Amino acid sequence: MAITLPLIPLNGVPLRKLQSQEPSSNKFNGMVPPIMNDKIHAERCLFQLRSKTTPIEKYIYLSMLKEQDPAMFYRLCLTNMGEFTPIIYTPTVGDACLQYSNIYRRPEGLFISIKDKGNIQGVLKSWKSVDDARISVVTDGSRILGLGDLGVNGMPISAGKLALYIAGAGVRPNSTLPICLDLGTNTQKYLDDPFYLGLRQKRVSDSEMKEFMDEFMAAMAATFPKVIVQFEDFSTDNAFQYLERYRHRYPVLNDDIQGTGAVVLSGFTNAAKLSSAASGRALSDHRILFFGAGSAGVGVAMQLMSFFTIQGLSTEEARERIWLVDSQGLVFNTRGKLPNHKQCFSRRDYEGPRMTDLVDIINYVKPTALLGLSTISDAFSPGVIQAMAANNPRPIIFPLSNPVRLSECTFKSAVEHSNGRVLFASGSPFDAIQHDGKMLHAGQGNNMYIFPGLGLGCILSRTRSVTDSMVEAASLGLADSLTPEERDCGLLYPRIERIRSISVQIATTVIRSAQKEGVDRSPELRSMKDAELSEWVKSKMWNPLPSETRSSL
Numbered sequence: 021m022a023i024t025l026p027l028i029p030l031n032g033v034p035l036r037k038l039q040s041q042e043p044s045s046n047k048f049n050g051m052v053p054p055i056m057n058d059k060i061h062a063e064r065c066l067f068q069l070r071s072k073t074t075p076i077e078k079y080i081y082l083s084m085l086k087e088q089d090p091a092m093f094y095r096l097c098l099t100n101m102g103e104f105t106p107i108i109y110t111p112t113v114g115d116a117c118l119q120y121s122n123i124y125r126r127p128e129g130l131f132i133s134i135k136d137k138g139n140i141q142g143v144l145k146s147w148k149s150v151d152d153a154r155i156s157v158v159t160d161g162s163r164i165l166g167l168g169d170l171g172v173n174g175m176p177i178s179a180g181k182l183a184l185y186i187a188g189a190g191v192r193p194n195s196t197l198p199i200c201l202d203l204g205t206n207t208q209k210y211l212d213d214p215f216y217l218g219l220r221q222k223r224v225s226d227s228e229m230k231e232f233m234d235e236f237m238a239a240m241a242a243t244f245p246k247v248i249v250q251f252e253d254f255s256t257d258n259a260f261q262y263l264e265r266y267r268h269r270y271p272v273l274n275d276d277i278q279g280t281g282a283v284v285l286s287g288f289t290n291a292a293k294l295s296s297a298a299s300g301r302a303l304s305d306h307r308i309l310f311f312g313a314g315s316a317g318v319g320v321a322m323q324l325m326s327f328f329t330i331q332g333l334s335t336e337e338a339r340e341r342i343w344l345v346d347s348q349g350l351v352f353n354t355r356g357k358l359p360n361h362k363q364c365f366s367r368r369d370y371e372g373p374r375m376t377d378l379v380d381i382i383n384y385v386k387p388t389a390l391l392g393l394s395t396i397s398d399a400f401s402p403g404v405i406q407a408m409a410a411n412n413p414r415p416i417i418f419p420l421s422n423p424v425r426l427s428e429c430t431f432k433s434a435v436e437h438s439n440g441r442v443l444f445a446s447g448s449p450f451d452a453i454q455h456d457g458k459m460l461h462a463g464q465g466n467n468m469y470i471f472p473g474l475g476l477g478c479i480l481s482r483t484r485s486v487t488d489s490m491v492e493a494a495s496l497g498l499a500d501s502l503t504p505e506e507r508d509c510g511l512l513y514p515r516i517e518r519i520r521s522i523s524v525q526i527a528t529t530v531i532r533s534a535q536k537e538g539v540d541r542s543p544e545l546r547s548m549k550d551a552e553l554s555e556w557v558k559s560k561m562w563n564p565l566p567s568e569t570r571s572s573l
């Protein structure tokens with residue numbers, strides 16, 4: 021039965037208010053259907069969503085719902101997290117980016133282009149809720165997931181991450197600001213596409229970008245004094261460069277370097293304990309091989325050093341537990357000139373010849389863990405998985421590249437070729453599978469578990485900067501957040517349906533860490549006991565659910 025809904029707020033009255041009117045009310049002059057029940061309308065929205073046949077149609081439907089009826093969108097998102105995240109986030113958001121200039125309906129964030137240089141603050145002031153902005157996700161579209169330089173088509177990434185801030189951490193929708201910078205694109209296909217929404221020019225020079233970024237950051241701080249800036253999906257060199265350039269001046273974080281580092285440290289910590297229980301190997305003896313040495317690979321490697329230093333190893337000993345592989349093979353000192361970000365982990369104990377075959381590298385390194393952040397789909401072939409399984413009773417294999425079609429292997433392949441022994445987490449979701457009569461679940465090692473809670477902790481502590489200790493605290497908060505039932509099921513990450521309580525736990529540890537580091541600007545939180553602080557964090561979360569269902573979160 022087709023039902024026509026008044027989808028646009030009427031006379032400035034939000035749709036939710038209209039819908040809560042009694043059927044008999046004629047206050048809105050017949051613009052509300054006679055029978056408008058909130059619960060049934062939620063079912064109706066789900067019905068509409070589920071009747072779309074392709075993921076991109078579902079994405080478009082949910083984008084419209086988010087725009088037209090945010091409270092309903094977030095209510096449904098929170099109560100159907102497992103169904104919604106693959107649509108509003110990876111993998112479907114990757115397709116939405118690829119097709120953004122074709123499917124574009126309405127602006128959902130700010131586009132700031134190189135042509136705005138000299139007037140960036142003027143553009144920022146046009147944002148609808150200038151007083152409120154607390155968190156902004158900023159991309160320049162130069163490395164969207166593993167899909168390359170998509171220019172302004174990267175906007176759905178900023179919008180999608182912020183939707184998870186709202187759903188997962190209860191940041192108020194009006195406090196979020198998605199931004200896509202247009203500094204050109206080097207992808208010719210877009211420059212030739214009449215629908216492409218960005219400037220028709222190649223990316224600007226490094227020096228021009230630096231001047232632009234300096235003005236942009238100063239304008240953000242002046243316009244939104246309370247805002248935290250999350251850099252997202254910048255190409256490798258710029259990701260490292262701009263994090264370093266601003267992290268001591270402004271409260272900024274880079275999600276791909278720090279958020280990914282934290283989420284993998286957490287899942288790896290849980291996996292290493294299970295792996296060591298099976299092998300008898302000391303935790304400090306794990307050996308980690310990274311396939312992919314870009315912003316995410318090296319960001320994770322830097323964060324995983326703390327796994328070993330927590331076990332009592334020195335920084336140098338921790339570094340020795342890590343090997344990198346890039347597109348040229350094993351990274352070692354005498355191979356030739358290396359970019360700065362790879363130098364720290366370049367091996368000094370290997371002098372050649374070049375080693376490029378992954379099975380050869382595994383047989384040489386004998387890793388206990390293999391982590392993929394390479395964007396190379398199926399790089400973890402059956403032979404690679406078997407080599408890992410031959411050396412380890414419970415091999416740790418994390419194919420972390422996004423979206424799902426770029427994953428280094430599927431869950432099914434990892435389970436089959438390790439005879440069900442694998443400890444697995446992937447960047448994008450995989451369905452659970454049956455093996456030997458047992459249901460096995462894939463962990464999702466994605467920074468979506470970290471950034472909502474980390475960002476919330478930063479907002480509530482009013483931090484001056486985001487320190488390494490705060491990122492590490494977020495990671496340990498996540499590792500500690502598994503329930504006994506989740507541990508019994510062998511999960512490496514908690515169930516995503518519990519994202520709000522996970523975010524409370526992470527935000528609380530992040531606030532405490534900010535206080536220890538002396539970067540907090542909310543002194544009134546210092547005297548609170550931990551339980552009181554957690555309750556206070558929870559009370560600050562925006563909640564779209566009717567009060568009777570809130571306790572289920």
Ligand SMILES: NC(=O)C1=CN([C@@H]2O[C@H](COP(=O)(O)OP(=O)(O)OC[C@H]3O[C@@H](n4cnc5c(N)ncnc54)[C@H](O)[C@@H]3O)[C@@H](O)[C@H]2O)C=CC1
Nearest residue numbers: 165166256312313314315316346347394421422447466467
């Ligand atoms: N699971 C998660 O939460 C996250 C996943 N990622 C994913 O990680 C992937 C990489 O991201 P970035 O590090 O930022 O990209 P990047 O472009 O900076 O790095 C890619 C790395 O892979 C290496 N590589 C490329 N081809 C290779 C080959 N044939 N063999 C071996 N290595 C090869 C490159 O040399 C480079 O070191 C992307 O797919 C991204 O979506 C990124 C951030 C978070």
Ligand SMILES: CC(=O)C(=O)O
Nearest residue numbers: 165253276422466467
């Ligand atoms: C998850 C994420 O941030 C990425 O793939 O870039």
Ligand SMILES: [Mg+2]
Nearest residue numbers: 252253275276
């Ligand atoms: Mg990213």
